[in-house]
Amino acid sequence: MASNSTVTPKRGKLSGKDITKLGVRSIYNQSAMNYERMQSDGWTLAMTPMLKKVYGEDTDGLAAAMSANLQFINTNNYAAPLLMGLLASLEENGEQRSTIDGLRIALFGPLAGIGDAITWFTILPIVAGITASFAKQGSILGPLVFFLVYVALFFARIPIAHLGYSAGTKAIESIRENSAIVSHAASVLGCTVIGGLIASYVQIKVLTKIPVAAGHTISIQTQFFDRIFPNILPLGYTFLLYYLLKKKNTSPVLLILLTFVLAILLSWMGVL
Amino acid sequence: MTVTLGEGLLVSLFALISGIDFWLEGFYIFRPMIVCTVTGLMLGDLRLGIIAGGLTELAFAGLTPVGGTQPPNPVMAGIMTVVIAHTTGHSPATAIGLALPFSILMQYIILFYYSAFSVFTKKLDDYAKEANTKKFARLALMPTVVVGVTYAIIAFLCVYGAQAPMRELVNAMPGWLSHGFQIAGGILPAVGFGVLLKSMLKMQYVPYLLIGFTAACFIKFGNLMPVAVIGAALAFIEYSHARRNSVVDKKLKEIQDNANNGGEDDGI
Structure with a gap:
């Protein structure tokens, strides 16, 4: 044609x-x-x-x-x-x-x-x-x-x-x-x-120890969190971030800053 | 330790190359794993570079330029993590946090360029209409050159120019603050994984996430290979399953179609 x-x-x-x-x-x-x-x-x-x-x-x-x-x-x-x-x-x-x-x-x-x-x-x-x-x-x-x-x-x-x-x-x-x-x-x-x-790679370890009796303390990390499930805090924090990203549409940069503020604050308080 | 002028120029040349690589996504030498290693080598501390590379790579694992979005810049993050650790003596984990402002600065420069480079499109349209391939090629490569030169300048200023005030600032930090930065460096990968999960994780994939998590918690092995193998096995099971289903669906549909208009195309 x-x-x-x-x-x-x-x-x-x-x-x-x-x-x-x-x-x-x-x-x-x-x-x-x-x-x-x-x-x-x-x-x-x-x-x-x-x-x-x-x-x-x-x-x-x-x-x-x-x-x-x-x-x-x-x-x-x-x-x-x-x-x-x-x-x-x-x-x-x-x-x-x-x-x-x-x-x-x-x-x-x-x-x-x-x-x-x-x-x-x-x-x-x-x-x-x-x-x-x-x-x-x-x-x-x-x-x-x-x-x-x-x-x-x-x-x-x-x-x-x-x-x-x-x-x-x-x-x-x-x-x-x-x-x-x-x-x-x-x-x-x-x-x-x-x-x-x-x-393997997200690391959150709580340093706080609670005194239960004179000269005897309980570590929150080894005697509480680790007994529930190892690495439960990293999993929890990742899910929290996922929730904020997905449902609240938070920007990753804001979450990075939030992570820093939290880490520094908790370091100052001696928790982490 | 200080960065000499020669080292500063060397790192800035590498920033130019890896910056262009990030712009084009060519050989992935822009990932922190490679950037840190090469920067470490250039500063005469290869081991520091490699270790920083492993840590920074994971911190940036999920921060990827998918779909034209721009993450905090991996090139500047890699370079500055090593430079800060090298010049101040802090651990790489602490240095990741201190390098972040430089990384975000570069991210915003690239975002600015994404908008600014729209000015070339009109001229490129004209060259295309004239079928002028030579001029078209020259102009279409311009943005890449501009980006490369920008990386070289920014890297030189940050690595060589700003090192004295930076060292003073870092050395003046109280212990809890640098410890806080170190912790933040350890938690940072969570943000990257969160970003990855945002685009990948649907309800149906949660079980696989939990399987991988549990496997890594209890298999004591130097690297993640066992988890990757478990993942590959699960993926293969899912793949064959889905393939079989789609074949069955197709057959069902054929049978249905035949039943519906069987009278008309009996011959087939």
């Missing part, structure tokens, strides 16, 4: 190298982060060489593609290469502008959710929790393992971009369908580890 003039089948072919480059360039995603449209400026910067290759001499097409990509986008930084790869395959196949844009807008949100659940709420607490236990004893193994994990994750952007490119729309549909299940499993793992982190 010749009347369908917006589709120009003559588009440049992308090589595997172009997709690898796209994966590496996804690091620019936040280069110009701002409140007006979040990542879109950096997102477009990452995409331009790929778009340039696809559109070649067609500067109007390139301009339209760049302008379209400058619309608001805010996604997870490891999900970005996946979406970039997918969109690259659509641009290459000469899909309608509206189809490509629609997909980008529809997918960045769900992908951000699953990406954040995995990278910030699962991988970071686990890696930090385990490597910190080495670091606290002064072992270089802590920072070294931490560094290696994240270098590996950086290079994972390349296969992630290839995955997006080869996945096609159908596979993305199934990723979106399964994203709820994967997020759920990641949350189970994350919450289990955070429970462990609370027990």
Whole structure:
């Protein structure tokens, strides 16, 4: 159908190298982060060489593609290469502008959710929790393992971009369908580890001792709290903070200050 | 111990690099674990850097830039924790608390930039319309450069410029006050975990939190690996369970659909 003039089948072919480059360039995603449209400026910067290759001499097409990509986008930084790869395959196949844009807008949100659940709420607490236990004893193994994990994750952007490119729309549909299940499993793992982190790393010890008879005292910590359940104060305080954050919408900075004021006050009173 | 001019410049160069890394979220050398270690190395006290790295990393575990929010700055927190511990002789746990104002200062600078960088968007739109990729690339990288230079300047002023008044201030502190800071450093991870839980914890996940908590209380092991393995096992159980359910749901739906319009598409 010749009347369908917006589709120009003559588009440049992308090589595997172009997709690898796209994966590496996804690091620019936040280069110009701002409140007006979040990542879109950096997102477009990452995409331009790929778009340039696809559109070649067609500067109007390139301009339209760049302008379209400058619309608001805010996604997870490891999900970005996946979406970039997918969109690259659509641009290459000469899909309608509206189809490509629609997909980008529809997918960045769900992908951000699953990406954040995995990278910030699962991988970071686990890696930090385990490597910190080495670091606290002064072992270089802590920072070294931490560094290696994240270098590996950086290079994972390349296969992630290839995955997006080869996945096609159908596979993305199934990723979106399964994203709820994967997020759920990641949350189970994350919450289990955070429970462990609370027990291991939040430290509240009461120093107060109550004199019961001449020369005999009872320590509130060892003879009362520890008898109920170990680490019950850290768990209680974390839940209090969670309650304030979730139900009262208190800002984390305010809670940090509150923690300091309480700690200093109780230190002055000799309780902690 | 004092920070020499050379050390100050070295740390400020590292602040530039790790600041850009935080801006782009590239290699995660902006996390306190790495920032503290490198700062310690630069000041000639690697061991202090590593220990401070472990403590500060946990204090900042939940304070993450998810969804474009900006936490207290991990780069400045890491640098200043080590610098304060190094110059005043206080323990890293106390120094975390004293480093906090510097961290919050940087947080507000970045928040200001998030608003300020909107001024570039108009010009970028114009370049996009002209398909001028060269000028577009140059301008889109500008904010990153501005951020990097800001980190270098702020870090130099805090690390080298402000050390004398800071040391006087810290040395004038009474015992209960520095003890209070140390305690606060130990409780601080609770805020981070609270923030993590705010976005993750639903009623259905409370049991897993309790399992992890109890496991860590009673398994005496050097690190959290056992808890992570328990968590992974539970996650796998949940994953297979949910997958099976979704397959069954799909089949049920198919059967229902077939029953509803069986007359029309008998052939399929």
